[in-house]
Amino acid sequence: xxxxxACIFDLDGVVVDTAKYHYQAWKRLGKELNFDFSEDDNERxxxxxxMDSLNILLEIGNIxxxxxxxxxxxxxxxxxxxxxVMKMTPDExxxxxxxxxxxxxxxxxxxxxxxxxxxxxxxxxxxxxxxxFDVIIDGTKTKKAKPDPEVFLLGAKGLNIDPxxxxxxxxxxxxxEAALNAEMYCVGIGSPKNLGKAHKVMPGLLNMNIxxxxx
Ligand code: BG6
Ligand code: MG
Numbered sequence: 457x458x459x460x461x462a463c464i465f466d467l468d469g470v471v472v473d474t475a476k477y478h479y480q481a482w483k484r485l486g487k488e489l490n491f492d493f494s495e496d497d498n499e500r501x502x503x504x505x506x507m508d509s510l511n512i513l514l515e516i517g518n519i520x521x522x523x524x525x526x527x528x529x530x531x532x533x534x535x536x537x538x539x540x541v542m543k544m545t546p547d548e549x550x551x552x553x554x555x556x557x558x559x560x561x562x563x564x565x566x567x568x569x570x571x572x573x574x575x576x577x578x579x580x581x582x583x584x585x586x587x588x589f590d591v592i593i594d595g596t597k598t599k600k601a602k603p604d605p606e607v608f609l610l611g612a613k614g615l616n617i618d619p620x621x622x623x624x625x626x627x628x629x630x631x632x633e634a635a636l637n638a639e640m641y642c643v644g645i646g647s648p649k650n651l652g653k654a655h656k657v658m659p660g661l662l663n664m665n666i667x668x669x670x671x
Contacts, residue, residue: 460641460669461621463560464611467571467594469502469627470645470661472548472583474573477540481533482513489529491517503628505572505601506530534575541575544582552662557588563666566590568611570624572602591615602630605638612638623669625661626654641671 468474479498486493497516501509510530514521521529560567568591569576576594580586591614593607600606612619624635627645632654635642643658644651651657655671658664 459621460565460623462566462568462612462615462617462623463669464568464570464608464622464624464635464640466503466624466626466628466631466645467569467573467576467579470550470625471553471585472544472550472579474541474579475502477537478509480540481537482509484536485529485533486513486517488532489514489517489519491519493517503572503602503626503630505595506534506574508601538575538578541578541582544579546582546584549583549585550660550662552660552664554585556661556664557585559666561588565666566615566617568615569593570607570611571595572598572607602628603633603637605634608635608638608640612640627651629653641669 465471475498478501479495482498482501483493493513493516500512504512507530510526557567567589569589571594574595576592577586591611593610593614597610598607608624609619612622619638619640623641623643625643625645626632626635629650632642632644632651636653642654643656644654645658645660648657
């Protein structure tokens with residue numbers, strides 16, 4: 457096993473539960489387009505980019521739109537989503553995250569963000585945790601979506617650490633695949649049912665510690 461020296465965290469679903477806000481905003485868009493978007497449908501959007509999420513939503517609603525209209529609807533959804541983001545507070549940081557960050561930093565590990573979201577910086581600022589990150593790779597810096605390894609490889613490059621010495625924390629199946637494609641260790645955050653390919657699966661970061669970073 458490589459010596460772990462950096463942890464790369466996905467944001468949505470690992471550090472904070474934003475899925476409920478994405479859901480409200482997509483549901484509102486569905487309503488405007490005259491169809492219902494269920495919480496079950498929302499599961500399909502975890503880890504998926506904004507435009508790919510819109511395409512899934514439109515497929516569920518059986519709606520065809522021009523590329524121009526799609527961009528306008530994606531913008532509209534994002535405006536609604538940002539209304540929730542702007543109201544976020546540090547109380548929403550998921551249990552265990554801050555303790556783990558502190559332990560990592562005290563022990564000299566590097567921390568990076570590897571997220572598909574173009575709202576990542578705004579969210580980290582609202583949560584008041586942006587300063588914990590040595591490197592931030594988000595949807596504004598990547599060209600290829602997870603499961604492509606780009607986001608995590610850019611993270612390792614920014615940290616100047618070999619991918620083999622990085623661990624990724626991910627809650628989405630495509631994110632776990634992206635980590636494995638980057639030849640990194642991966643801790644799946646959620647259920648082994650859909651994250652079984654990860655090296656380890658944990659329900660959340662509560663009680664996560666450096667000792668558990670053995671693979
Ligand atoms: C991912 C979320 O982290 O970011 C997805 O899991 C979301 O649900 C994607 O669609 C893109 O986010 P944003 O904030 O750029 O619309
Ligand atoms: Mg996620």
